Amino acid sequence: MQFKAELWNQALPSPSVAYWAHSGTGLYEGKNKVDDLRLIATLYPETIHLVARKDADIKSVADLKGKRVSLDEPGSGTIVDARIVLAAYGITEKDIKAEHLKPGPAGDRLRDGALDAYFFVGGHPTGAISELATSSGISLVPINGPEADKLLSENSFFAKDTVPAGAYKDVAETETISVAAQWVTSAKQPEELVYNITKVMWNDATRASLDAGHAKGKLITLKNATTGLGIPLHPGAERFYKEAGVLK
Structure with a gap:
């Protein structure tokens, strides 16, 4: 056919x-x-990655306040997903130093120390994040807890997801959420x-x-x-x- x-x-x-x-x-x-x-x-789940610089001391979404965070470009699906995640934890773009970069430039700025974290939506492992984890070290910030549970109950197109340990170098198992392709x-x-x-x-x-x-x-x-x-x-x-x- x-x-x-x-x-x-x-x-x-x-x-x-x-x-x-x-x-x-x-x-x-x-x-x-x-x-x-x-x-x-x-079809398959696309994982919401919240990638942080290893030394940025970001352990939860709440820790993004006051940090330099890229939400992806205006008009992208990622930026809207990122805003939904932030809102679930009581955070707006006014609470962070928001940037609007594609994942490639965001990863470069993270490596250079000019960015603390960025959102990426895609399957794991993702090549660019794998390279960043190997060359510079990263942490993945969990999207979990009662805030995430409420988000899931209000948005049926999100689901619970887990990035397994070892998907990225030296990154432990991380609870997060996903949207499906x-x-x-x-x-x-x-x-x-x-x-x-x-x-x-x-x-x-x-x-x-x-x-x-x-x-x-x-x-x-x-x-x-x-x-x-x-x-x-x-x-x-x-x-x-x-x-x-x-x-x-």
């Missing part, structure tokens, strides 16, 4: 971005809603097309390819395909999941 370009090219936004676009909130506050966004599958399409796509694409996504051959590829491939499972939705399923995908017993 060949994928239509307009369908395939809409893969993998974070559910928070998809939710904001569909509901006209967050990054899309005051903009036109993207009402026809539909989900094919939730998702595969989305338009409600305008034919039901039969999306049904067949979803069916192929979960056949034995695809399973073997996912397991043999990137480490994240093993985390792409039928069991998780309908979790943390945020937006409606496409009717074609929904039909397959009901037939597969994933949905009632």
Whole structure:
């Protein structure tokens, strides 16, 4: 089966971005809603990393007050996720020395001692953070406790996550949260097309390819395909999941 370009090219936004676009909130506050966004599958978790300089004495999100912190660029999904995390701990951008840098420059400034911490959203281990941990040393700041629990209860597209010990050099196991990469399409796509694409996504051959590829491939499972939705399923995908017993 060949994928239509307009369908395939809409893969993998974070559910928070998809939710904001569909509901006209967050990054899309005051903009036109993207009402026809539909989900094919939730794929794998993208971990929220709060990377700190090893000697910055940042043990918790609360310790960011007064620190130099990059939240990522304006308009990015990361900056909105970062603001949600900060707000959960009673922190605003006025409480920190906020910078708005891409992860690469943020890592460079952290290495040079010009930045205390930065937010990054992505799977672990991430190459740039691994290099930084090896060359300069880092700490990962946990996002946990009652503040994180409240955040999770109020935002269904976040989930608990853990960066395992050793994912980055000399960094212990760290509790945090994640958002999931998702595969989305338009409600305008034919039901039969999306049904067949979803069916192929979960056949034995695809399973073997996912397991043999990137480490994240093993985390792409039928069991998780309908979790943390945020937006409606496409009717074609929904039909397959009901037939597969994933949905009632």
